[in-house]
Amino acid sequence: MTKLSIVPPREQTPAEKLLSGIKGIKPPPGVLQCAKCGGRTLMTTTVGASIDEKGRFKRGIVCDDRICYHCHMRGVWSQMVPDKPRIVKEAKSRRAKPKAVR
Numbered sequence: 245m246t247k248l249s250i251v252p253p254r255e256q257t258p259a260e261k262l263l264s265g266i267k268g269i270k271p272p273p274g275v276l277q278c279a280k281c282g283g284r285t286l287m288t289t290t291v292g293a294s295i296d297e298k299g300r301f302k303r304g305i306v307c308d309d310r311i312c313y314h315c316h317m318r319g320v321w322s323q324m325v326p327d328k329p330r331i332v333k334e335a336k337s338r339r340a341k342p343k344a345v346r
């Protein structure tokens with residue numbers, strides 16, 4: 245059986261130092277900043293964008309909104325504005341009511 249022991253914290257790599265420095269810079273009030281990478285670039289993706297006969301661009305339906313662009317490029321899902329917590333209702337039981345026996 246292996247014994248567990250406490251490992252002392254290791255030194256940060258130069259990349260981690262840079263990232264923690266970037267995260268440490270406070271954005272101006274109201275500006276969104278990614279909690280994972282510290283980036284401030286966000287993106288919105290749409291589905292079904294089109295150009296009609298008159299050359300007007302139609303945006304389509306929003307698929308992902310307020311996603312960190314830099315995290316997305318690295319394959320990490322990071323929302324800049326997390327969804328508001330919502331109350332989860334208890335699921336209704338699907339069992340039919342028992343009929344009265346006569």
Ligand SMILES: [Zn+2]
Nearest residue numbers: 278281312315
């Ligand atoms: Zn990010």
